[in-house]
Amino acid sequence: MTRAAVPPRPPDPDGPRQVSKFEFNLLRILRFMVGHFPADQGMQLVRAAVSRPECLSAGAVDLIKDTLGKACVLFLVRQGAWRNDKYLRDNNPTPGRVWERIPLEERSLLFSRPVLEFLLWATAEKVNDTKAAWDAAPKALTPADELFFWLAFDATRTDPDLLAALRKKDAFRLNPLCWATFPGDMVEGDEVTPPNFAPMFEGQRAVLLECLQPHLTHRWIRSERMKGQMGDWKKMRQQGRAEFAALQAFLKAAAEAKRTDLARFVLRTNAALFTSEMTPVFWTGGLQGSGPPRLADRLDTQRSALAVPRQMDILEGWQNSALNVGYFDDGYQASQMWKADWEAVSGNRVAARARATVEMLEPLRGPIGGTPAANPAVAPGDNPEGSSG
């Protein structure tokens, strides 16, 4: 994404650059966090402590900058920026690859001091067991910083100790990208407080979201499929609640920002799940034992497990609103694009299947004998039988 606006660099010395042991570890940790170094070795480095030097050498700083810039751009391009896709820009659909749609100044990644401070801290301290305080105020972070912290969190979250240590820090706890991707890992108890998603739909953060749409779809599909193997009722409830709250807040912010195109991953995840009729067992089939003693808690857990299908209600509402937008109304082009997205995945069928699955869990909604079929004679909008109309 960034090719220009890079300051002139001194000519590279012959052969590999010389770095200290600390700098070498830092660079390996950085490469691990951006997915270019084996996870097991990277995890060991993060869990180890090395004495911190007074400062870093110019060569090391240069390598850090180089790695950050190239790896993050490469990641975004691979995850979806390369696609010739269509996204809204000033409420109008704009086609092309991300570098064709977005001017350079809007897609130049700028990393700030907190990223380097985090890397120094993660190298010098045992991240899972340290008293040395490190955190970054979320307001001070640039979109590129948030992207890096999201990558770092994703790389380390498989280790429960590292996950517990990092999610307490504001740089991760209030990172909207983390909440949009793995909300279940962002909570410890039943209390769920998603961050403000509104900034995600503006400026460069929105561009990042555009690039990440296929990645997010893939992640959510995988997460939904994994639920079927989850045996712990409490964990399922916590994860489901976090997902429900996060997706609700995300979709609300998307609607307010008129960027429904950035919620495609929710629609596509549901479309991938509901290729056929489903039952809640797909999500809850792995739960072990009879669960909590109270029926209310069991029901709440099962409802939480279906957090993603329950979002189809909101998306269906968007579709209904889009259908009512006239040619001369504001946002006609945007509504046409949403309708195209909806139809591309057979949204009506997906919504109906998702609703049916969610309703299977609801008590007092069993098979109804003798349901009166609303006769077309009196269905609104139709001509009654025997009428002259």
Place this chain on the structure above:
Amino acid sequence: MSRAYRITVKESDTRHLKAGDEICTQLEILEILPPEDMAALLKEELKKRGFEEQDDGTMVRKDGELTVKVDPCSGEVSVKAETEETVAQEAKRDATGFNDVGPSEKSLRDRVKDQLKADLDKKFEQEQSRLQNKATEQLEKHLTELQPEISEVVNQVTRDALKQKAQQMGTVKEISEDAESGSLTIKVEV
């Protein structure tokens, strides 16, 4: 000379235990008429089935230890099971002490009393769990019984709403209902 003695301590306690379980769900009321008209029809139908209107507009019926509450405006139904019992429990423990070594009789007695308290708490916890299971079982059983009734209510409200809608559209010429299949045919002359 060391002499052993044995003390026996008994503790009893009576507690009033409460347990409850509740589920909430939404009735599937079709929007055939405006929401306030659908709510009025639902209210009427619920009244016929023994529900009483409360000050807040909700309809409530008590079936023994179970309470069914319906909000006709939102269609929200809650079914609550509550059970309570006064439970008496007793615990007894023996302890052996020596007159020359070890703790004094008083401290031994205090220690046994503390252990007894823990025993009693455990017994009450078991009772609480039993009571909770009882409430949940009652709720589950009642839900099975309530489901057909709620389905009938929804069906009746839908039928009434369709008839009213037909009347609004023109002159109703013929209404035929088949209770078995649940079909309702209304012929309207506009």
